[in-house]
Amino acid sequence: MQQGTASRWTRRELLRDSAALSGGALLSSLAPACGTRRAAAPLNLLLLVIEDWNAGVVGCYGNPLVRTPEVDAFARSGVRFSRAYCQSPVCNASRASFLTGLRPDSTRVLDNDDPMDALLPAGTLSLPELWSGSGRHAVNIGKLFHSARHAGSQLGAFARIELGQRPERSAEAGGGPQAPEAEKRARSRSRRPEGGRSRRAERFGDSGRSEEEELDGRRARLAARLLAELAGGPEPFLLCVGFSRPHVPLLAPRRFVELYEPDAIPAPRPDRGELLWIPEVALRWGRNHELFPKGEPSDELARAAIAAYYACVSFVDAQVGIVLDALEAVGLAERTAVVLLADHGFHLGEHGLWSKLTLFEPATRVPLIVRVPGAAGNGRVCEEIVELVDLLPSIAEIAGLEAPTGVEGTSFAPLLDAPGRAWKQAAFSLCSRGEHEWLGRSIRTRRYRYSEWRRGEVLQAELYDLERDPLESVNRAADPLAGEVRAELARRLWAGWRAERPLG
DSSP: OOOOOOOGSHHHHHHHHHTTHHHHHHHHHOOOOOOOOOOOOOEEEEEESSOOOTTTTTGGGGGGGOOOOHHHHHHSSEEEEEEOOSSSSSSSHHHHHHHOOOOOOHOOOOOOTTTTTHHHOOOOOOHHHHHTTTTTTEEEEOOOSOGGGGOHHEEEEEEEEEOOOOOOOOOTTOOOOHHHHHHHHHHHHHHHOOOOHHHHHEEEEESSSSSSTSSHHHHHHHHHHHHHHTTTSOOEEEEEEEEESSSSSEOHHHHTTTTTTGGEEESOSSSSSGSSOOOOOTTTOOOOSSSSSSSOOOOOOOHHHHHHHHHHOOOOOOOOHHHHHHHHTOGGGGGGEEEEEEESSESSSSGGGGOSSSSSSHHHEEEEEETTTOOOTTOEEEEEEEEEHHHHHHHHHTTOOOOTTTSSOOHHHHHHTTTTTBBBOEEEEEEEEETTEEEEEEESSSSSEEEEETTTEEEEEEETTTTTTTTBBBOOOGGGGGGGHHHHHHHHHHOOGGGOOOOO
16 A cells, blocks of 8 residues: 555545556556465365354354364364454455455455456456466366456356356456446446345344255265366366355254354344444444344344354354365375365454444454465464465465466465464455445554544544454544554554565
């Protein structure tokens, strides 16, 4: 992020200014983030992407109630990253970022309605394009990019796509940066009414289907069968498996629902009554667009929703286990790197909010577990800060590929051998309030989170000391005693991600 006037923080100005740059000029201005190392024997890659998974709702991440035995066992065999952050707490923006190694300022994908392929800089390579471009085999099951309608060339790189949307090239596809009016028309065409989706989303509990009948259950079983096929085929392969739960609606097979008694689940904290001096824009003006859009639920209803979310997490955990068991059974575990992550988090009543689209920990912190056969760090926890934008260059280094020129992530591959080595000093996230033309930016250090929300010349700031206030309930941005901390974090936020990269 470059120094500029306050008005450049707004969504409209960001899109206008970035549209004025050519894609080639943008990419060539970015120095490579890291070197690459060639693997002696190229590995296969299994990428497991889970939607809307709050990092606090995983057993191995410290939740004492949720049951995730498969993911917990996987974490014990790989490196679990305890401080992993997405670059945007919304599906389209996050996936466009981690699948290209570019940050939202560069992808210009800020909302779920943004047409990704029309907005990406010309020449941008996504993960499947990088993989298949090297002559390697790539297969996708389920959801990877947010919208197949706007990911024609990216999904077209897969040799096979199953149980997910197939590529459909939009009218604006592949054009690189557009003029502001053309860009505005592309965004407008992609808008969809929200009412029906909201009505469908606010359902939770027993799905009435068996595990095998659920879409995610079918995806897991298909992945298991395909691994058996891939074991005898050309190597190395990329297999991406996208799971939809725990995205709303929060429905799961009965056996998972019965694991959780709503009365045993603590009420979410912090609630609205515990919050001090937090700007309303940061709290979405108290509005929820998926669960409980008509207002805050009763305690009974809130606990039932959380129990249903837990049930969905346990259901997906079981599906992950099916895939990992198959990898072992067909003899590929020692030749396959496995990466498990969520695209972003999910509020479960914290701050009186549900779903995503905030800059708080529940929405920006994500589960990330990586297992590379033979890595010295396997079985350990890495407490260093990493970002999802680091995924593409990390995979490139693990797989012995050259990362695309201009990626804005930093390969975390060195942490897989040495999880305790010093690494990034901060993570950066961005959140758009497109309807109101607000743009929020956040810097997360090991101790603090500092966020700025801007609309034109208007600024709303947040500062949380998570060492003393882990729930982010008291905003210290206006506290005179925190003035020096705020000034320093504001400087680092403006200085941007390049200044926070590892030193060596």
